[in-house]
Amino acid sequence: MVRVKLVNVTKRFGEVVAVNKVNFEVKEGELFTLLGPSGCGKTTTLRLIAGFYKPDEGEIYFDDELMNDIPPHKRNTGMVFQNYALWPHMNVFENVAYGLKLRNMPPPKVIKKVKAALELVGLKGKAQRIPSQLSGGEQQRVALARALVIEPRVLLLDEPLSNLDAKLRLRVRNEIRKLQKKLGITTIYVTHDQEEALSISDRIAVMNQGRILQIGTPEEIYIFPKDLFVADFIGITNFIPCTIVSYDESKKEAVVKLGNMQLKVPSVYNKVDAGEEALLAVRPENIKIHKLEEAPKPYLEGKIDLVTFLGRVIRYEVIYDNYTLKVEAPRTDMRSIKEGEKVALTIDPLAVRVFKANKK
Amino acid sequence: MMDLGALKLRLRAQERNFQILVILISAILITFIVAPILSIILKAFITEKGISLSNFSLFFSNSYYREAVYSTFLTALFTVFGTVAIGVPLAYIMVRYEFPLKRLFSILILVPMIMPPFVGAIGLYKILGINGAVNLILVNYLNILDKPINFLFGTIELFRLGPYDKFILPYGIVLINTIHLFPLVYLNCAASLANIDPSLEEQAENLGARGFYLFRTVTFPLMRPGLMAGAVLVFIWTFSDLGTALIVHYFKYLPVIVFFKLYEIRAGNPSPVSYVIGVLMIITSFVALYISRKYVSLKRYVMLFAGGRVIKKVLKPRGVKLALVYVGLILLSLIALSPHIGLTLLAFSDKWVFSILPEGYTLRHMNQVLMSSLPYMTNSILYSSVAAVIDIIIGGFVAYVVTRRLAVGGDLLDLVATLPIAVPGVIFGLGYWALFYKVPLLDPLRYTPIILTISYSMRRLPYTVRVSYAGMLQIDEALEEASINLGATRITTFRKITLPLLVMNLFAGGIMAFVNAMIEVSTTFLLVLTARSAPATWFLYFVAFADPRNGLNMASAIGLIFVIIVATALIVVQKILGSRMGTVFRL
Ligand SMILES: Nc1ncnc2c1ncn2[C@@H]1O[C@H](COP(=O)(O)OP(=O)(O)O)[C@@H](O)[C@H]1O
Ligand SMILES: [Mg+2]
Numbered sequence: 001m002v003r004v005k006l007v008n009v010t011k012r013f014g015e016v017v018a019v020n021k022v023n024f025e026v027k028e029g030e031l032f033t034l035l036g037p038s039g040c041g042k043t044t045t046l047r048l049i050a051g052f053y054k055p056d057e058g059e060i061y062f063d064d065e066l067m068n069d070i071p072p073h074k075r076n077t078g079m080v081f082q083n084y085a086l087w088p089h090m091n092v093f094e095n096v097a098y099g100l101k102l103r104n105m106p107p108p109k110v111i112k113k114v115k116a117a118l119e120l121v122g123l124k125g126k127a128q129r130i131p132s133q134l135s136g137g138e139q140q141r142v143a144l145a146r147a148l149v150i151e152p153r154v155l156l157l158d159e160p161l162s163n164l165d166a167k168l169r170l171r172v173r174n175e176i177r178k179l180q181k182k183l184g185i186t187t188i189y190v191t192h193d194q195e196e197a198l199s200i201s202d203r204i205a206v207m208n209q210g211r212i213l214q215i216g217t218p219e220e221i222y223i224f225p226k227d228l229f230v231a232d233f234i235g236i237t238n239f240i241p242c243t244i245v246s247y248d249e250s251k252k253e254a255v256v257k258l259g260n261m262q263l264k265v266p267s268v269y270n271k272v273d274a275g276e277e278a279l280l281a282v283r284p285e286n287i288k289i290h291k292l293e294e295a296p297k298p299y300l301e302g303k304i305d306l307v308t309f310l311g312r313v314i315r316y317e318v319i320y321d322n323y324t325l326k327v328e329a330p331r332t333d334m335r336s337i338k339e340g341e342k343v344a345l346t347i348d349p350l351a352v353r354v355f356k357a358n359k360k
Numbered sequence: 361m362m363d364l365g366a367l368k369l370r371l372r373a374q375e376r377n378f379q380i381l382v383i384l385i386s387a388i389l390i391t392f393i394v395a396p397i398l399s400i401i402l403k404a405f406i407t408e409k410g411i412s413l414s415n416f417s418l419f420f421s422n423s424y425y426r427e428a429v430y431s432t433f434l435t436a437l438f439t440v441f442g443t444v445a446i447g448v449p450l451a452y453i454m455v456r457y458e459f460p461l462k463r464l465f466s467i468l469i470l471v472p473m474i475m476p477p478f479v480g481a482i483g484l485y486k487i488l489g490i491n492g493a494v495n496l497i498l499v500n501y502l503n504i505l506d507k508p509i510n511f512l513f514g515t516i517e518l519f520r521l522g523p524y525d526k527f528i529l530p531y532g533i534v535l536i537n538t539i540h541l542f543p544l545v546y547l548n549c550a551a552s553l554a555n556i557d558p559s560l561e562e563q564a565e566n567l568g569a570r571g572f573y574l575f576r577t578v579t580f581p582l583m584r585p586g587l588m589a590g591a592v593l594v595f596i597w598t599f600s601d602l603g604t605a606l607i608v609h610y611f612k613y614l615p616v617i618v619f620f621k622l623y624e625i626r627a628g629n630p631s632p633v634s635y636v637i638g639v640l641m642i643i644t645s646f647v648a649l650y651i652s653r654k655y656v657s658l659k660r661y662v663m664l665f666a667g668g669r670v671i672k673k674v675l676k677p678r679g680v681k682l683a684l685v686y687v688g689l690i691l692l693s694l695i696a697l698s699p700h701i702g703l704t705l706l707a708f709s710d711k712w713v714f715s716i717l718p719e720g721y722t723l724r725h726m727n728q729v730l731m732s733s734l735p736y737m738t739n740s741i742l743y744s745s746v747a748a749v750i751d752i753i754i755g756g757f758v759a760y761v762v763t764r765r766l767a768v769g770g771d772l773l774d775l776v777a778t779l780p781i782a783v784p785g786v787i788f789g790l791g792y793w794a795l796f797y798k799v800p801l802l803d804p805l806r807y808t809p810i811i812l813t814i815s816y817s818m819r820r821l822p823y824t825v826r827v828s829y830a831g832m833l834q835i836d837e838a839l840e841e842a843s844i845n846l847g848a849t850r851i852t853t854f855r856k857i858t859l860p861l862l863v864m865n866l867f868a869g870g871i872m873a874f875v876n877a878m879i880e881v882s883t884t885f886l887l888v889l890t891a892r893s894a895p896a897t898w899f900l901y902f903v904a905f906a907d908p909r910n911g912l913n914m915a916s917a918i919g920l921i922f923v924i925i926v927a928t929a930l931i932v933v934q935k936i937l938g939s940r941m942g943t944v945f946r947l
Contacts, residue, residue: 050566072565079566085559089581098577099567150567 001028001186002062002153004049009058011044018044020210021058026154027202029184031177035197036207037233042190043082045207046156049188051075062153078147079156083163084139086131092118092142093127099150117149120179137168144176148183155180155187161196173200194234198222206230226269228355231281238287238325241357242280244272254354256280259321261298263349270356279355284328286351289316289337295344304341318345374849382767385754389776392818396791397642397783403794404635415632416639423524424612425633429640432614434518434529435537436598442538443594446692447545448587452579453685454546455553458674468693470543471700474926476879476897477540478603479919481512482904483703484536485912486712488512493716511535513608530610537598539695544597545590552586553579585652592652593781596645600784603881606901614641615786619885625793626805626889638790642783649782700923706916725913726920729903733918736899741925743809743895744877747816748824751873752866754817755824760854763832764840774825781822788815789886804887812895815883820873827869827937831862868936875929878922896922 004026011019019041026032034042047053049060051072060067067075086095096117100110118124121141131139140160147155160176161169177200180187191197197204198218205215206229213227225231232239245255245262254268258280265280272278290299302320309331316327316337327345337343407414419425454466472480487493488511495508512532519527556579564578602615611620614637621634677685707725709718755777761767762774780788792811796802804811835858843853881897888894891902896918904915 052562052565071570072562073568073570075566076568077566079563081559081563083557083559085557085563087560087563087578087582089584098564098569102568102573146563146567 001184003028004032004154004186004188005059005061006045006049007059007061009045009048009055009060011041011048011053012056017210019048019055022207022210022212024205024212024215026186026188028186030202031180031187031189031200033189033191033197033201033204034207035191035194035204035233038192040207041210042192042207043158046079046158046188046190049154050077050079050156076150076152077154077156078150078152080140080143080147080158080160082159084143086139086142086146088131091128091130092123092134095131095142096127096146096149099146103150113149114145117145120148121145122175136164137172140164140172144179148179148185153186155185157187157189159191160189161191161193169196176200198234206233208233223351224267225281225353228279228281231353231355236284236326237281238284238323240280240282240320240323240325242278242354244274244276244278244354246274247272254278256354258347259298259300261300261347263347263352265349265352265354268354270354272354272356277357279357281353281355282347282351284315284326285313286348287325287327288346288348289318289327289329290344290346291337292342292344296346299344299346302343302345304337304339304343307337307339318343320345370849374851378850379767381757382761382773385757386769386773386776388754389773389818392814393776393779393783393821396795397787399794400635400638400642400787400791404632404639407632415636419633419636425617426524427526427528428612428614428617430525430527431530431610431612432599434527435533435613436595438529438531438534439537439541439598440591440595442534443542443545444587444591446538446542447549447590448580448583449688450542450546450692451549451553451583451586452575453689455550456675457685458676459682459685465689465693469546469689469696472540472696473543474875474930475540475699475703475919475923476603476881477536477601478607478881479703479879479900479915479922480540480699481536481604481607482912482915482919483699483701483706484512484539485702486706486709487698487702488535491714496714496716513610515610528612530605530608530613532608533598533601533604533610533613536604536608537594537601539699541594541597543696544593545587548586548590548593549583550586552583556582588652592648595648596782596784599644600641600786600882602786602885603897603901606885607904615784615882618786618790622793622886622889625797634790635794638787641787645782645784645787703916703919703923706913707920708917709913725910725917728910729914729917729921733896733899733903733921736894736896737918737921739809739893740878740895740897743813743816744874746813747820747877748870748874750813750817751821751824752870755821755869755873756828756859756862756866758825759828759832760858763829764837766850774829777825778822780819785819785880785882786886788819789883792883792887805889808888808890808893812884812887812893815887816877816880817873819880819883820876823872823876824866824869827865827872828862831865832858835861864936868933871929871933875926875933878926 006022006024009019009022010017022041022045024032034045036042044053048055049067051067051070051074055068062075087098090098093114096114097110100113105113114127115124118127121144123138123141123145126134126138131142134142140163144160157176161172164172173196176189189197189200198221201218203215203217204221205212206221206227207213208229214221214225214230216224221230222234225234228239231237240258242256242258245257247254247268249271252266252268254265254272256263256265256278263280290296292301300320302318302325304316305319305324306317308315308317311331313328313330316329318325318327325345404415405411405413450469454462454469475483485492489495490508490510490513492511494511495505498505499508510532512535514532515528515530517526517528521527560582561574561578564574569577600615602619605611605613605616606619610616618634618637621631624631625634705718706712708721708723710720710722710724712718758773758777762770767773792802792815793804796804796811801807802811802814839861840853840857843857844850848856879897884895884897885901888898891899894902900915900918900922903918904911907914
């Protein structure tokens with residue numbers, strides 16, 4: 001198990017800068033996720049770590065060992081490709097044993113290890129199957145077993161769940177998490193699914209256009225997005241234009257004006273000036289809907305456009321000043337609020353973020 | 361408003377016509393592809409005593425025939441070795457490496473395909489023959505050998521079974537066919553190789569494999585479907601190749617025996633030997649085809665999932681590696697071009713006896729054959745183009761019916777229509793004699809042009825079926841359904857929607873059929889017995905040996921005209937199909 005460190009790593013494909021000055025350090029035994037939209041450079045970063053590409057600039061370290069010039073077959077990383085890359089001409093056993101044979105392990109030991117690995121991923125008794133006889137979930141496990149059996153220094157997973165159906169995805173996700181913790185193996189996990197990232201990771205790096213925008217625990221990323229893009233990409237966020245009344249740079253605190261409300265907002269990392277137009281970001285669960293006559297003042301007045309029953313929660317779309325805001329309330333909170341009705345909205349200032357508007 | 365009842369009736373009538381068409385085409389294919397094969401089998405097994413193996417025991421009790429069987433097998437096998445030894449590394453280099461002049465080489469190495477090997481053999485006379493350039497260089501200039509090697513006519517006894525059974529390898533035939541056929545292995549392997557998902561190899565690398573180990577354990581097994589397809593095509597081709605064996609005067613060869621036995625059929629007393637040989641060939645081809653199909657089914661699950669970016673692995677060799685690549689490719693191109701070079705020189709050489717290059721040049725031979733070969737050339741073009749038109753019609757129709765699942769037994773139709781890829785030309789020739797001798801309008805003796813055209817069209821049908829099949833897969837079925845939904849019948853829909861989209865593919869397939877009908881040797885030699893209405897391949901062979909002084913020169917001149925026609929046609933196909941050209945050479 002190692003620490004993996006990337007220092008100012010850049011990779012270009014012609015004009016495209018696929019990975020742009022990326023820095024991060026993955027701790028021993030940590031599950032670290034690269035999260036971002038398709039084409040943002042996640043796979044490229046992973047392939048840089050596996051050694052399939054050489055960085056144009058920067059350094060990659062496993063512990064304190066510089067890896068830049070080490071070819072992929074000598075890095076001892078275990079990669080699980082997005083399409084699993086199972087060899088169709090080998091059965092499950094041969095697939096898993098491949099890496100061990102390369103390590104000149106005596107056959108009895110190979111058999112023992114492969115057996116153990118298959119058992120670990122719940123594929124006992126399927127050793128003689130060929131890949132096309134396996135379901136998607138099983139194929140995924142073979143790929144995982146094949147990567148794990150060589151006891152790699154780092155486990156690299158490229159969108160490992162993207163070829164599974166929704167139900168299976170949830171289950172396998174939890175299994176991967178448990179397995180990773182049990183083995184304590186340093187893991188870098190790539191996904192474009194923010195929910196997946198939030199649920200599985202120790203820490204997440206959010207990427208966009210080759211850059212890392214924020215690194216943090218799932219809570220930090222969700223509650224304190226440092227960046228407009230991060231706020232937008234993670235979960236659902238309402239963005240409403242507001243005006244800065246004052247900004248205290250030492251406390252990173254701003255007072256903003258929204259309609260007739262003034263909110264004192266903490267954790268404003270962008271420097272903003274008084275009088276400036278900014279964007280206020282607030283998640284649906286942090287807006288409250290009140291009947292007009294019961295509303296605590298001050299509030300924003302809006303009109304219910306759509307009510308959607310989602311099971312656990314009710315989603316409202318509320319029109320406020322030409323903006324459609326998404327609001328979520330627990331089902332128990334259900335009062336007879338109807339479409340077309342005028343309502344009052346209040347916002348918890350502690351759950352609000354403010355970003356400079358020109359960034360979008 | 362139209363009367364709905366009347367419309368329904370009309371549609372039903374059209375559907376019925378369509379089904380009749382399906383039956384008609386099936387009947388044609390059965391008559392001219394399946395029935396000849398069956399008739400050979402029947403005639404081999406049916407004797408005066410009823411169904412028996414006595415013909416076979418008669419055949420195998422003769423050591424001459426036994427040795428012919430060994431020779432033919434050995435020749436085919438060694439040709440497969442030769443073509444694989446060239447084709448596999450070539451495919452790897454051409455698919456994986458990127459280097460200057462790659463495009464040029466990719467054209468040069470396909471040049472052997474544009475002439476029948478027996479024409480190539482004539483071209484090689486003065487290069488690899490006993491007095492050819494290579495021997496002159498090796499013996500007289502470099503003094504490496506003290507005696508010339510008979511590259512073309514030579515044979516070698518590999519081993520002996522008992523007192524009589526010699527296993528003789530006519531390595532001249534192996535050499536000529538290897539030069540001619542290695543592109544088949546190359547193209548099939550290259551296609552397989554290009555289809556390998558790069559992550560399969562990267563995964564191996566990730567787990568610690570590299571270099572030859574990686575190639576042996578992952579890359580090579582994954583390209584085996586293509587390799588098997590190519591090898592099978594080469595095997596079947598060599599096994600049934602009449603022309604080359606005739607040219608190098610090697611007669612202990614199964615197709616040659618069939619050829620020389622033809623007069624017995626005409627005398628009304630056919631010897632069963634031909635039919636026994638026919639059965640051996642049929643069994644061999646089908647076994648070979650079956651083996652390769654097993655590997656093709658393996659190919660189906662190579663790409664289980666889409667997902668992720670497919671990053672093609674392209675390597676840029678440098679230094680010694682690059683130099684080796686160039687040396688190899690230049691050598692190979694020279695070998696590939698040597699029949700053509702020899703042919704061209706021969707066609708224009710005045711005197712060329714004991715020298716590396718001709719001592720003088722002349723247009724005499726060309727002038728002579730331009731006139732004398734004209735009727736034969738005309739015959740060739742006529743038969744081949746009619747055959748190509750038939751192929752376009754049937755091939756397009758079959759592909760349409762099969763891809764759109766319009767008839768019961770469509771898959772069977774497809775199987776029969778593509779069967780000729782694996783059925784040797786000798787079988788067609790022999791089968792047509794067995795079935796149509798003395799049949800009005802089809803008798804090979806009296807209606808040579810008709811039966812020859814039919815044999816060409818059946819032999820080359822797979823080309824148009826394949827190409828239109830590939831084309832149909834690219835046409836969204838919804839386009840047709842939209843038309844039918846608006847009230848058009850199937851036939852109108854096919855004419856108005858499908859055909860315009862398919863026309864280029866059909867045309868390309870037609871040209872491929874035309875080209876290959878032009879260079880068809882086996883069926884030609886079997887079905888044409890007199891100069892009357894003979895095509896140019898026949899005339900070329902006749903000329904080569906009729907005139908002991910200038911025969912080779914004139915044959916070369918005819919060969920050259922051939923090559924030019926064929927090359928032109930192929931360039932047209934390449935322009936139309938582009939990178940999809942490979943589909944027409946595959947199993
Ligand atoms: N081999 C390559 N050649 C050229 N461009 C590439 C290559 N691989 C990736 N790219 C480009 O780099 C960017 C990042 O790609 P990738 O790392 O695959 O993104 P992700 O995995 O986040 O979807 C994209 O713009 C993509 O087009
Ligand atoms: Mg990716």
